[in-house]
Amino acid sequence: MGTNTAVMTNKKTFGQWLKSRKGQQAVIITAFIIIPLLLLFTFTYLPFAEMVKFSFYKMKYVGARKFVGLDNYRALFARKDIVSSLKLCLYYMVGALIQIALALYLATILSMKVKASGLFKGLIFFPYLINGIAIGFIFKFFYTRGFVFDTVLQWCGFQLENLPYWLKDQSINNWSLVGSSVWRYCGQQMVLFIGAIMSVDDTLY
Numbered sequence: 183m184g185t186n187t188a189v190m191t192n193k194k195t196f197g198q199w200l201k202s203r204k205g206q207q208a209v210i211i212t213a214f215i216i217i218p219l220l221l222l223f224t225f226t227y228l229p230f231a232e233m234v235k236f237s238f239y240k241m242k243y244v245g246a247r248k249f250v251g252l253d254n255y256r257a258l259f260a261r262k263d264i265v266s267s268l269k270l271c272l273y274y275m276v277g278a279l280i281q282i283a284l285a286l287y288l289a290t291i292l293s294m295k296v297k298a299s300g301l302f303k304g305l306i307f308f309p310y311l312i313n314g315i316a317i318g319f320i321f322k323f324f325y326t327r328g329f330v331f332d333t334v335l336q337w338c339g340f341q342l343e344n345l346p347y348w349l350k351d352q353s354i355n356n357w358s359l360v361g362s363s364v365w366r367y368c369g370q371q372m373v374l375f376i377g378a379i380m381s382v383d384d385t386l387y
Contacts, residue, residue, distance in 0.1 A: 237254055237255070238250065238252070240254070273357065273360050274360060274363070277360035277361075280360075281367060281368050285375055289371075289372045289375030293379040303369075303372070303373070303376070306368065307369035307370065309365055310367060317362065317366055324362075325358055326349075328342065332345055
């Protein structure tokens with residue numbers, strides 16, 4: 183009987199638990215999770231859902247909407263210019279995958295004890311800090327006929343006559359732009375991966 187009474191007295195009500203240290207920690211953690219998720223839902227997922235819903239209607243800025251089902255999508259994919267622009271996006275999707283894979287590889291290496299790892303991190307991250315206009319001028323001269331990139335390739339044994347115009351030739355110019363994007367943003371992804379890797383306990387490795 184005495185043991186049951188002790189157990190009953192040790193049990194806290196919800197209000198008492200809420201005022202305790204663990205209760206306050208739980209409230210703070212929950213608030214830090216719920217508030218960003220609520221903002222994300224309100225300003226990202228909800229507008230996106232509304233946009234998807236509107237795509238099934240024929241509508242103007244003013245006036246009633248008319249439900250047309252998939253007619254808008256059929257009209258969209260029947261246009262060659264729209265399809266070609268979607269194909270153009272595939273170049274940059276592939277570039278994004280290459281960028282993430284390369285950043286993860288570099289982050290894995292540089293998160294270990296490597297000599298001059300800080301210097302390498304700075305050199306790889308530095309392009310992300312450069313102004314976009316400056317990046318444009320850098321790669322304009324980098325890819326110009328007979329300039330930096332062509333000179334390096336000639337050192338490797340290629341003939342200038344056999345090299346394409348990197349920004350003029352439509353079969354290669356998108357890959358040239360993808361390469362400049364990977365060079366610029368790879369450092370940012372690498373830093374994010376390094377932060378995630380270093381937050382993992384060493385004993386788990």
